[in-house]
Amino acid sequence: MGTGTVLLIVVVVLLLIVVGLVVWAISAYNGLVALRNRVGNGWAQIDVQLKQRADLIPNLVETVKGYATHESEVLTQVTVARAGAVRAAGDPGATVAQRAAAENQLTHALMNLTATAEAYPQLQANRNFLDLQTQLKDLEQKIAYARQFYNDVVMKYNTMIETVPSNIIAGMFHFIQAQYFEVDEASRAVPQVRF
Incomplete structure (x- = not known):
């Protein structure tokens, strides 16, 4: 082998290494972008369910108020809490934790409203109230599922940001960790609807 052949082999090997690194970097970047978009989509799904719940509450309050x-x-308490949730939902600067x-x-x-309603048998027999309670129960289950999906995607995204070698690309392009949607212990239980 001549010097030219060895030099050509070295150049080809170096070129293959560079191409391999570029392909890996593009793949890692695209993977991070895809996960970031899935986090955004997961949050949007939670937001839809929370909006539906917030829209249902005035009717529920009015029905209970009659009895x-x-x-x-x-x-x-329900009215003030709903207003706070709607305000937080409308605040573009609100964090997931807020x-x-x-x-x-x-x-x-x-x-508390559900527990209070149990003391009123006429309310428990009201068709509108029963329908609203069923809708609320269904929404709470959808919210729980949406939270689980969101938190699973956040875990994958955050893991990719933290693990070697994708953390290099994450750092270079300023990918930041997403927050989990955490609930407190009392909120983990689905409100029990008793008929």
């Missing part, structure tokens, strides 16, 4: 007028403290805190407050208020 339990002297339970104004519980009704006020949204979770507002939604946790609303969940607590709804659990």
